[in-house]
Amino acid sequence: MRSAPKKKAFPAIACTVLSFLLLLTACAPRSAAVSGTSFAMGSLITANVYTDEATAATITGAVFKEIAALDGRISATAEDSEIAALNRGETVTLSPDTLEMLRDTLSLGDSLGGQMDITLGAVTSLWGFSSDEPRVPAPDEIETALATRGADKIVFEGDRVTLAPGQQLDFGAVGKGEACDIARTVLDTSFTVPAVFSVGGTVLLYGQKTDGPWSVGVRDPFGGANDYCAVYTFTPEDGGDFCVVSTSGSYEKSFTENGKTYHHIIDPATGFPVETALVSVTAVSYIGRWSDALSTALFVNGLNDVSLGWIDEYLIGAAFIFADGGVWVSDGIRDGFRLENTDSFHFIEYEP
Numbered sequence: 571m572r573s574a575p576k577k578k579a580f581p582a583i584a585c586t587v588l589s590f591l592l593l594l595t596a597c598a599p600r601s602a603a604v605s606g607t608s609f610a611m612g613s614l615i616t617a618n619v620y621t622d623e624a625t626a627a628t629i630t631g632a633v634f635k636e637i638a639a640l641d642g643r644i645s646a647t648a649e650d651s652e653i654a655a656l657n658r659g660e661t662v663t664l665s666p667d668t669l670e671m672l673r674d675t676l677s678l679g680d681s682l683g684g685q686m687d688i689t690l691g692a693v694t695s696l697w698g699f700s701s702d703e704p705r706v707p708a709p710d711e712i713e714t715a716l717a718t719r720g721a722d723k724i725v726f727e728g729d730r731v732t733l734a735p736g737q738q739l740d741f742g743a744v745g746k747g748e749a750c751d752i753a754r755t756v757l758d759t760s761f762t763v764p765a766v767f768s769v770g771g772t773v774l775l776y777g778q779k780t781d782g783p784w785s786v787g788v789r790d791p792f793g794g795a796n797d798y799c800a801v802y803t804f805t806p807e808d809g810g811d812f813c814v815v816s817t818s819g820s821y822e823k824s825f826t827e828n829g830k831t832y833h834h835i836i837d838p839a840t841g842f843p844v845e846t847a848l849v850s851v852t853a854v855s856y857i858g859r860w861s862d863a864l865s866t867a868l869f870v871n872g873l874n875d876v877s878l879g880w881i882d883e884y885l886i887g888a889a890f891i892f893a894d895g896g897v898w899v900s901d902g903i904r905d906g907f908r909l910e911n912t913d914s915f916h917f918i919e920y921e922p
């Protein structure tokens with residue numbers, strides 16, 4: 571694991587982890603978790619917090635409230651959100667959090683070669699994968715929508731922001747990771763007890779439970795929602811006592827029309843679902859925004875030297891699963907990554 575670029579973002583987190591360790595010894599975490607659920611960002615949110623019931627209820631209440639507030643700011647469908655107003659063509663004075671997320675996600679997308687691009691909203695809304703009626707748009711619709719893409723078309727006047735005509739933002743590729751970062755911040759600032767939060771399958775593993783390391787299942791791309799093909803076990807290292815695990819898979823949202831199946835991860839070069847031999851990419855990072863953005867960008871970009879550079883820069887590690895059952899896992903998570911279903915899946919090496 572290379573630590574230099576991660577350390578850039580880490581002084582505050584390192585301090586928190588230190589104070590967290592001290593607090594942990596004082597709090598003596600329970601080995602059984604208190605569970606809670608909520609729904610936001612079109613996703614089920616589950617919490618398992620390793621502390622007494624009252625504290626767990628306070629923590630989950632605070633986290634769910636913050637995530638609902640995030641959803642209320644960035645949702646493209648909730649009419650009164652800041653992003654929905656931008657998408658309607660209004661000039662909007664953004665709240666500091668939304669402005670920071672917008673600017674940072676745009677610059678992250680830029681660093682990822684535009685393969686994860688939140689200005690693709692006009693294209694993703696044409697496909698309607700999040701709606702009840704997804705459809706294959708006509709080529710000229712895609713062309714018109716694709717022409718609105720580009721961070722350089724957005725007008726920033728301080729905190730006042732206006733999109734280009736027809737341009738729309740879609741935070742679908744980073745929102746769940748962001749929600750995990752919010753959960754981590756709540757845990758960091760007030761409660762520092764071991765916990766796992768799952769936001770629609772993007773998972774924050776936080777702290778050290780007393781009964782062993784965290785394990786998280788990696789969905790079997792060919793199985794049902796509860797089938798796992800691999801398990802990732804997170805052992806805290808020098809960088810931090812938490813991580814966010816995010817998976818982008820072509821099985822996640824898809825529909826079939828005239829015998830062809832269309833999935834929800836869009837190739838920004840074409841405006842159509844990415845044509846790829848991949849079925850999923852799992853990305854593990856200390857930062858949820860990165861883990862979520864990278865799972866999408868790596869899925870679009872495929873397994874190549876450029877992707878390896880991104881993994882090195884932003885992630886603890888990543889796992890690529892191919893339609894033929896081949897599984898490539900980067901060094902950073904290789905020790906913790908175990909295949910459960912060896913009939914259908916096998917490890918492969920990367921050959922440039």
Ligand code: ADP
Pocket residue numbers: 685686687688690694699740741742743744746817818819822823834835836837838862865866870
């Ligand atoms: P999931 O939402 O299933 O966790 P992702 O994190 O990969 O999966 O995000 C996919 C969502 O992001 C899509 O549903 C769509 O709203 C949006 N999206 C699709 N392709 C891209 C892309 N290339 N860049 C940015 N956002 C995208």
Ligand code: MG
Pocket residue numbers: 742743744816818861862863864865866
């Ligand atoms: Mg993503």
